[in-house]
Amino acid sequence: MTSFGRLVTAMATPFTDSGQVDYGQAVRLARGLVASGTDSLVVSGTTGESPSLTREEKVRLFSEIKAAIGTTGKVIAGTSNYNTTESIDLTREAESVGVDGALLVVPYYNKPPQEGLYQHFKAIAGATKLPCILYNVPSRTALNMTAETVVRLSAVENIVGVKEASGNLEQIGEIISRAPRGFLVYSGNDQDTLPILAIGGYGVVSVASHLAGERIAEMIRLAVGGNSEEASAIHRELIPLVRALFQTTSPIPLKAALNSLGFNVGKPRLPLVELEARQAESLRALLGRMKLDRYLVQEPASV
Numbered sequence: 080m081t082s083f084g085r086l087v088t089a090m091a092t093p094f095t096d097s098g099q100v101d102y103g104q105a106v107r108l109a110r111g112l113v114a115s116g117t118d119s120l121v122v123s124g125t126t127g128e129s130p131s132l133t134r135e136e137k138v139r140l141f142s143e144i145k146a147a148i149g150t151t152g153k154v155i156a157g158t159s160n161y162n163t164t165e166s167i168d169l170t171r172e173a174e175s176v177g178v179d180g181a182l183l184v185v186p187y188y189n190k191p192p193q194e195g196l197y198q199h200f201k202a203i204a205g206a207t208k209l210p211c212i213l214y215n216v217p218s219r220t221a222l223n224m225t226a227e228t229v230v231r232l233s234a235v236e237n238i239v240g241v242k243e244a245s246g247n248l249e250q251i252g253e254i255i256s257r258a259p260r261g262f263l264v265y266s267g268n269d270q271d272t273l274p275i276l277a278i279g280g281y282g283v284v285s286v287a288s289h290l291a292g293e294r295i296a297e298m299i300r301l302a303v304g305g306n307s308e309e310a311s312a313i314h315r316e317l318i319p320l321v322r323a324l325f326q327t328t329s330p331i332p333l334k335a336a337l338n339s340l341g342f343n344v345g346k347p348r349l350p351l352v353e354l355e356a357r358q359a360e361s362l363r364a365l366l367g368r369m370k371l372d373r374y375l376v377q378e379p380a381s382v
Contacts, residue, residue, distance in 0.1 A: 084118020085282030089126035094345030111374030116296030119153035131348040142176040153179035161186040226253040
């Protein structure tokens, strides 16, 4: 089994006040997340605003973050889009700078049939030695990758798992039942983590772990260990935070939260915009009532 761990954070991309990628702050964020229980980082995924990053920015982020965290955590590079050739090229470049895996999202906009999805992902995986995790997120792509397609792809040697953000527990359960033993099924929605673990899923690719990684790691540990009562209590505790982080398009609320706590990650890049003032005020009030990860209550420079 490829060891990406059970808690994977879909990492935000920090920007400077002028809108440039803040690589130094990205390194500090990566180190803080790993110190708070994150096993692996998805760099340049949805939360990282991948559609707004240039190829050069992505590769530099992959390289600098991997160099910074070394063997303390894994880097899973978001390398795919709606163009198979471009996806292959970026995956190969990510491999060349030392990342540990690739996250491959369902193509958006061109909306291929299921056979197209199968051939697209098979072609990317065939062009790299990296272990690849599929990413099904119909709310973003307007296309659901079926359980049948995921199971077919699970037979490809280096396609090792799926980040499932469909919210369809029946479909997710079918993947868990039919895919080979060791194929990793991650929740792609924070609110679905405990239900997916309960039906045999492996872990989560989380947004909320930027703020409550220690609690999420504990919830997973309890759930895997069979302590459903205490795991459920943490799940219920985190519901208000998860709801707040997805009150509008992610990562808008996440960036507002980090900025309000003094860990500056800048504004989202257009076409995303900052959180509305009323929503930001409510979010700050919620954060004031929460126990946050230790890196957020330290000086960022000390991380």
